[in-house]
Structures are given as structure tokens and as C-alpha cells.
Amino acid sequence: MVVGRVIGGSAGDKIIIRVKSNSDIDIGDILIVENNGVKYYIKVVNTLINSLLPNQFIEDIAGQKLEHDMDLKVFDKKDRFYRICQAKILKVMKEDGFYPARSIPHYFSEVRRANSSEFKFLNNREGVSIGSLRLGMQVLKNVNVKLPAKELISHHVLVSAATGKGKSNFAKVFVKGLLSIDNVSSVVIDPHNEYYGAKNIKGLRDFRNKRVIYLTPKPGNYPGSEKLMIYAEDLMPGDFREVIRASGPQSQAMDLAYRVYKNQWLKQLLVEKNISEVEQDMKSRVQRITIASLKRKLNHVMNFNPKTLEGLIFSLKKRSETNLFDKIKRGVHDGKIIIIDTSLVSNLVERLIAGSIVRRLFYLYSQTKQLNPEKFRSLPELMILFEEAPRVLGKNVLEKGSNIFARIAREGRKFKVGLCAITQMPSLLPQEILSQMNTKVILGLPSPSDRVAIINSSAQDINDESIEIQMMDQGEALITSPFINFPLPVKIHFFDELIKNNKSSDLNIGIS
Amino acid sequence: MMNFVHVSDTHLGASNFKLKKREDDFLDSFKQVVDYCIKEKPDFIIHSGDLFDKGKPGNKVLLFTVKQLIKLKEKGIPLLITPGSHDVSVDGTLLTILEKVGLLTNVSKPENYVKGKNHVLMKGEEAGGAVIYGLPGRRANIKEVYESIKPEPNDKFKIFMFHHITTNIKDTEFFADIPLSSLPKGMDYYAGGHWHEHESFSYQGKPVVYPGSTEYGDTRSMERHKPRGFIHYKNGEPEFIELNTRGVVVKRVDCNNLTPEEATSKCLDSLSKEGGDSLIVLKLKGVLSSGRRNMIDTSLIKKQAVSNDYLYCNVRLSGLKNPSEKKINTNSKGVNEIEQEHLRAKGYSEPEVKLARQLINLLGNDYTPSELPKALEKAGELIDN
Numbered sequence A: 001m002v003v004g005r006v007i008g009g010s011a012g013d014k015i016i017i018r019v020k021s022n023s024d025i026d027i028g029d030i031l032i033v034e035n036n037g038v039k040y041y042i043k044v045v046n047t048l049i050n051s052l053l054p055n056q057f058i059e060d061i062a063g064q065k066l067e068h069d070m071d072l073k074v075f076d077k078k079d080r081f082y083r084i085c086q087a088k089i090l091k092v093m094k095e096d097g098f099y100p101a102r103s104i105p106h107y108f109s110e111v112r113r114a115n116s117s118e119f120k121f122l123n124n125r126e127g128v129s130i131g132s133l134r135l136g137m138q139v140l141k142n143v144n145v146k147l148p149a150k151e152l153i154s155h156h157v158l159v160s161a162a163t164g165k166g167k168s169n170f171a172k173v174f175v176k177g178l179l180s181i182d183n184v185s186s187v188v189i190d191p192h193n194e195y196y197g198a199k200n201i202k203g204l205r206d207f208r209n210k211r212v213i214y215l216t217p218k219p220g221n222y223p224g225s226e227k228l229m230i231y232a233e234d235l236m237p238g239d240f241r242e243v244i245r246a247s248g249p250q251s252q253a254m255d256l257a258y259r260v261y262k263n264q265w266l267k268q269l270l271v272e273k274n275i276s277e278v279e280q281d282m283k284s285r286v287q288r289i290t291i292a293s294l295k296r297k298l299n300h301v302m303n304f305n306p307k308t309l310e311g312l313i314f315s316l317k318k319r320s321e322t323n324l325f326d327k328i329k330r331g332v333h334d335g336k337i338i339i340i341d342t343s344l345v346s347n348l349v350e351r352l353i354a355g356s357i358v359r360r361l362f363y364l365y366s367q368t369k370q371l372n373p374e375k376f377r378s379l380p381e382l383m384i385l386f387e388e389a390p391r392v393l394g395k396n397v398l399e400k401g402s403n404i405f406a407r408i409a410r411e412g413r414k415f416k417v418g419l420c421a422i423t424q425m426p427s428l429l430p431q432e433i434l435s436q437m438n439t440k441v442i443l444g445l446p447s448p449s450d451r452v453a454i455i456n457s458s459a460q461d462i463n464d465e466s467i468e469i470q471m472m473d474q475g476e477a478l479i480t481s482p483f484i485n486f487p488l489p490v491k492i493h494f495f496d497e498l499i500k501n502n503k504s505s506d507l508n509i510g511i512s
Numbered sequence B: 001m002m003n004f005v006h007v008s009d010t011h012l013g014a015s016n017f018k019l020k021k022r023e024d025d026f027l028d029s030f031k032q033v034v035d036y037c038i039k040e041k042p043d044f045i046i047h048s049g050d051l052f053d054k055g056k057p058g059n060k061v062l063l064f065t066v067k068q069l070i071k072l073k074e075k076g077i078p079l080l081i082t083p084g085s086h087d088v089s090v091d092g093t094l095l096t097i098l099e100k101v102g103l104l105t106n107v108s109k110p111e112n113y114v115k116g117k118n119h120v121l122m123k124g125e126e127a128g129g130a131v132i133y134g135l136p137g138r139r140a141n142i143k144e145v146y147e148s149i150k151p152e153p154n155d156k157f158k159i160f161m162f163h164h165i166t167t168n169i170k171d172t173e174f175f176a177d178i179p180l181s182s183l184p185k186g187m188d189y190y191a192g193g194h195w196h197e198h199e200s201f202s203y204q205g206k207p208v209v210y211p212g213s214t215e216y217g218d219t220r221s222m223e224r225h226k227p228r229g230f231i232h233y234k235n236g237e238p239e240f241i242e243l244n245t246r247g248v249v250v251k252r253v254d255c256n257n258l259t260p261e262e263a264t265s266k267c268l269d270s271l272s273k274e275g276g277d278s279l280i281v282l283k284l285k286g287v288l289s290s291g292r293r294n295m296i297d298t299s300l301i302k303k304q305a306v307s308n309d310y311l312y313c314n315v316r317l318s319g320l321k322n323p324s325e326k327k328i329n330t331n332s333k334g335v336n337e338i339e340q341e342h343l344r345a346k347g348y349s350e351p352e353v354k355l356a357r358q359l360i361n362l363l364g365n366d367y368t369p370s371e372l373p374k375a376l377e378k379a380g381e382l383i384d385n
């Protein structure tokens, strides 16, 4: 169906289209122009009205209508009054795929709606289905959008939107999609306990897939749910350094304690020895006051009951089960989705847990790559997912020193380790980190400064979409990525509905 | 009597050090297997996965492979394979295409797994009086997959092909996928893939065999240098047939207390006069007495190696330390202390070390553009004082 004809424009900027009178073209529509043997995919970014009559007449007609309630009949109204729209060229489709536009369709080329087969490319690779194509506010239910998960993961994903717009929902949909892809793994740091599922919250547990492991201080009866318990003997000074803001001397004292007491350092420092004994064991290389304040800081984090030597998360007892970190490494190797429930602990402890897990995983990958490249190739792509990203990647945090998350943002992709960072306020992240996050899932972002931060760091030009981004409703997203052909407007699946439609998860065995 | 050849992990299309000749080596190993089979006429060949190194190998590699497979087909020797982790790309496996044109049989095609109530019936493919079952190199929920499969009963000699590492193998470190006890019971021969060194052991009295890869995929495997080959099963016994692969020499060169120049000439000395077209990897060890390790003239060493008739020399500096690194034990000290010792080791005076500390503290932060001028001004003051 022809909806308009090209009447002008430039290849570098926009093309201008006169719109057929009865067609309902709107901002956000993706249309097709065929010309010079290629297909232009264009997106409407603005519409305006225009007329062939001199302005004076139009003003006059409007005045008559307003002041005298006169309904003047205009001769050939359709010809004299019409709509114009501006559209940007997304990509040009040739026989063998998409290319950036280096030409522009000629005068009077027909503009038509795309049929759903022209969006089939969004569905034709092994990927994660995240939603349906959305043209403005209209959702094309039959156009399934799949994202190439492995590429996305190792090049980092940023999910940003104002509160309540559907960030966590997207993340859940994406992680759920990973369950059907071989050789990927994810560690999800979950401060709101919303990923695994709980009373009144649908979550991954509802898919009853054995790939899901849930580590929580309070394990329930659901399969895959296990106790999150970290033994002091498995922690090292490096796990605390970024978290407790240790002063130079305190930091040195930790290192010394680790050297003197080996893996018993926390137990010795915190319960077995008093300050004088520690001072003696360290051959007076550390001042008493340093030891005292270090003890206080460590105690504050570990927060254990001095009688039982156990807290909610940490234990100073001798470990009799598998080391949590080894369990997680094992799970990652086996392609599991590992959800860590940090909803019951303080910010500080969450960072300690997350940092110590993520650091060990990063070293596993980087060391394996260096020492055992053949085996490295069989390690799964790993995605570290975390909410409220500015807590570890914010400008104000990184000013005080780098951390493992920033390191992964910079070099993780060499090692198949990627971040999926979720934030309400992308403008709090440094530009450098923002541009490392190659794929951006943008949901509604009313704040101008956040929009600017996202738009300026996107893989594709989305300057014209600023208003669309401002207006987007719950679950409406715009996705930019070097791994998709053009910025994709999507209506994200609603996670709870995926469960309804879920056929009991089959084991996928054969390969063809 | 059963008579078949079992090969695995041929990784056609792989190379090392981006050398075309190394890519040819991988192809040549496969050709050796094919030529052996044409000469020895086994009833069939089984391949436990990773025929190709990538899901989409280049056309040259593909053409080579097709030619080899046609040779087998003309001699009437069927090839049965289970796809390995490397045989699959985002849109399926090339093995399906090769199967469609009749050059091989994919034992692990989806039709061969029939979902039942409590388990998945695994169907086999028959060849030369045997029935061959398989599981491809997927890893998601792998333990559950092994638990769910039940081989379709059959009276013939039963072979099970799989592309996973069993935990009983030594040195797998953390890379094993399944305990040995996961393997389906009642088979006559277990044909393993994915582990690149030859291993064999028994399971319920029957042989479990990993032929290993047919070439060396990385320097670590070159250094370990376990023989590369394949299995010829006949007279009720698996026999390992070693392939003739290119010579690989891995040498450790102790450069402790040497200058970069001395280390360079020690490397040159360690090259034999007649390289015999082999590959040499020099792993430098120890702590240099002065200079830095990037002052070692690796391009000279490489040139010399080539003129001594080596195919290529790979010089690995990652095990070699620069002089200042040696005195500082980073495990036991804080950052400040390490930095100070580093500067002292470089021969700076105490006041200089102190100034450096202050500057590091001041300038080691990420400043915003607006804060930066202030910080620089302060740094200027420090230096002036």
C-alpha cells in the first residue's frame, strides 16, 4: 500500500515525504522505499502539515472558522492541504544484507508500509527473543525480535530507564532467554530478590529449569535453591580492600595478617587473638590503633554472632561443605544461571559478596585464556548482571579508585566476560564506561541529562529519537547495538506472560 | 569381528600463530587418517566431534574436507559423527549439509531423540554390523541430558559417541563435564571427544577411549607434547595409531640475571643449526639483571630461527620478569609500600620518593575536567617546594 512519495531530502540527513491523505503515518513508523534496485528502510521522525495556498489565505480561512463559525468549503482540499513527514534512512537492504545508506531514493519514489516478511531478519538467528517490533505505539505482535545473545553479552549491555519503566522485567526476559542457548552462563546479583521468584513475584523458578541456581541466606523448598554462606577462610584481603575503604596502613595490616595467619587471618584477627597478640605476631610492624580500627571495620562487615561464630552470610567456622566460590565457578563452567539474593544484606556486604565472586570469575577466565587457550574456548560466555550500576560504576565511586566491575567494562570482552548493568540514571556513569557498554536497552527516560548521556554514547545515531525515548511507556524500549542493523523499537515481553505460554522446558538434545 | 577407526577433534581450519602452514598441518593430519583408512579398509569411521574448528570454516577448508570425504565415500567407508562444540554456528551445523549430500551421517540429529514419558529414547545409526549412538557437544543441563537418555535396545555391537570430558581424567582441572558413571550402561565401546589428549580406561569392563586431537592446538599442548593420533579398533582391541605431525620444540631458556642482550644471544644459541622445518617455542624464565624484557630482540631471534630452517619461532616473555619486579614481594605489602620500594629500587633519594608519593596520591585520581586544573596547580606547588 502506497502511503506517500519522496519529495526531497539528503542522504546524510532526512528524506521528505508527502503523505497520502488517508494514510495514518505516525512518528516511529518504519517504512520502505524501493528505488535504484535497493530497499531503503526508513523511520518517520517528524510529521508536519503543509499547504499550497499562500499563508494569508489559510489564516483567513482559519479566522472565518473561528470568528464566524463559517465552514468554508475548499476546492480540492486533499490536493491543497496535506501532510509532510521527515524520515531518517535506517539502512539499505541489498541482496546480501544491510548496508549504510550512501544514496537517496529519487523524487516521487513510492513509500509504502513494510510487510511482516520484511522484518523476518529480526527473527532468523539463534538468539534470545525479547519482544515484538514496535512502530511508534503500534506493536507488531507477529514480528518477533531476537537478539544475538553471545555477542551482546561479551560486549556489555546497559539497561536504563526511569523507575518502574520495566528494567528488571527486561533483564528477567533476557536471562530467561539464555536458558535456551547453549554455552552461556550468567551471575545475577539481585538486591530486590525479584529474579528467582518469591511469593507474589514471578521469576525464573517458575520455568523449572535445572540450569537455574539460587543462592540465598534463606533457602526454601524450590529446586535449585541453596544456602548462601561464605566462610571466612575463603576470603582474602583483596576482597575487602575495595569495600571497607581501608587506609594504607590498614590495607597493609590485612596483607600482613594474611601472610602470618594464612587463611585463618579473619578468625585470628577477629576472635582468637587480642590486639597485643596480633601486634606481637606481626612483629610490631603495625600500630595498635591500626589493628583496632581494622578489627572494627571487619567486624562491622562480617556481622557474626560471637557465640555461634556465624552471621546471616558469613561464618568463621571451619568449612565442611564445598567452597561457595568453587561452587559458583563450577556452575558457570556448566552454563548455569546463578542468582545471588542480596536483598537481606547491607550495601556494603552486597558489594563484598558481588566483588569477591566477580573477581574470582574474571581471574578464572583471564587465567584460563593465558594458560590454557584451548580450554578457554570451551568456557561459556559469561554475563554479570547487576542492578543500580552507579553503586559500582558511578563517577563518584570510580574517582576513589577502580574496581573489578570497571575492569570488566574495559577488558572483559577479551575474556568472554560481559556486564549487564542496570540503572535509572545513566548520567551518573562516566562517559568512558558508557561507551564501553556497546548494547543499550533504553526504556522510558524522562530526564534530559540521562537521555543526553545515553544518546551520546550509543552505537547508532538516535538523536532523532530523543522525544520517543522521553515518551516511552512501560515495557517500550529502543535498543541500539553494533550487533543489530539499526536501532530497534521494541515492546518487551511481559515476563509474567512468558510463564503462561511456557511449554514445560524440554531438554534440547539433537543438533541439525 | 568389529573393524573400525575412531578419530576426534580434527579441528579443520584451526591454525597457530596465524600461520598458513599450521592450518595446512591440521588438514594434513586429517588426510593422513583418511589415507590410512583407504589403505586399511575399516568397515566404518566414527568421529567424536569438532570436525571443524569453527561453525563456518572458510571455503578452502570446506573444499578440502569435501574432497577427503568423497575419497572415503568412493571406497565405501561410511563416516559417522556427533557434532562437537566447534561444529555449530548460530544457524545450525554444516554437518547437516554434508549429511544431505551423502558424505557423512550425523548420529545426533534431532530425530534420533524421541521424547517418552520418563526418558528420551536415543536411536542409533547402523554401520558395519554395529549400532552407533551419540550425544553432541552441548553443555546446558548436561547432567540431566545424560540422566534422561535411554539407548534404543539393539543386539549389535553398540558404540556410544560423546563430546564431553569425564571427571576421572587427570589434569582436567576444573574442565570436566560429567562423572564417568553418567555414561549410558551396556555399550561395547565408548568413543569420547573434546579432551585433546589420548586417554583410555574402562567402564563396566568396556573401553572408554579418547583418541585426542589430531594436531596441537596451543602452546600448552605443544609443551606437554602427548602424541597425536587416532584409534583403530580391530580384533576386539583399540589400538592407538600415531600421526606424523610437524616437529614442535618447546624450550625453556633461563635468563636469570642476564641483560636483555645476553638473553637475546642465549635464545639465539638455543636454536639448533638445523630446524628441520619444525616449530620452536622459547619460554624465557627468570629475572633480568637490567633493562626491560621488551628490549629482547625477538625479531632477530625469529629471523635467525627461520634461516636455521625452523618453520617459525614463538618467543614467550610472559614468564620473564623485569629487574625491579624481583625485589618486591607484592603479596605481603600495601600499595604505598610497594610503590616506595619500587622507587627506591630505581635509585631515587628519600626526599624524591616522598615527593613521588605525594604526587601519586594527588594525581592518581580520576579528576573531572573542572577539578583537574586545581590538582595540577597543587602538584606544581609540591614540586616547587
Ligand SMILES: Nc1ncnc2c1ncn2[C@@H]1O[C@H](COP(=O)(O)OP(=O)(O)OP(=O)(O)O)[C@@H](O)[C@H]1O
Residues within 6 Å of the ligand: A161, A162, A163, A164, A165, A166, A167, A168, A169, A170, A424, A474, A475, A476, A491, A492, A493, A494, A495
Ligand atoms: N514489557 C512489559 N509489559 C507490560 N508491563 C510491564 C513491562 N515491563 C514492565 N511492566 C510493568 O511495570 C512494572 C515495573 O517493572 P519493573 O519492575 O521491571 O521496573 P523497573 O524499571 O525495574 O523499576 P525499578 O526502577 O523500581 O527497579 C512491572 O511490575 C509491570 O507491571
Ligand SMILES: [Mg+2]
Residues within 6 Å of the ligand: A167, A168, A169
Ligand atoms: Mg527494577
Ligand SMILES: [Mn+2]
Residues within 6 Å of the ligand: B009, B049, B050, B084, B086, B194, B195
Ligand atoms: Mn575439540
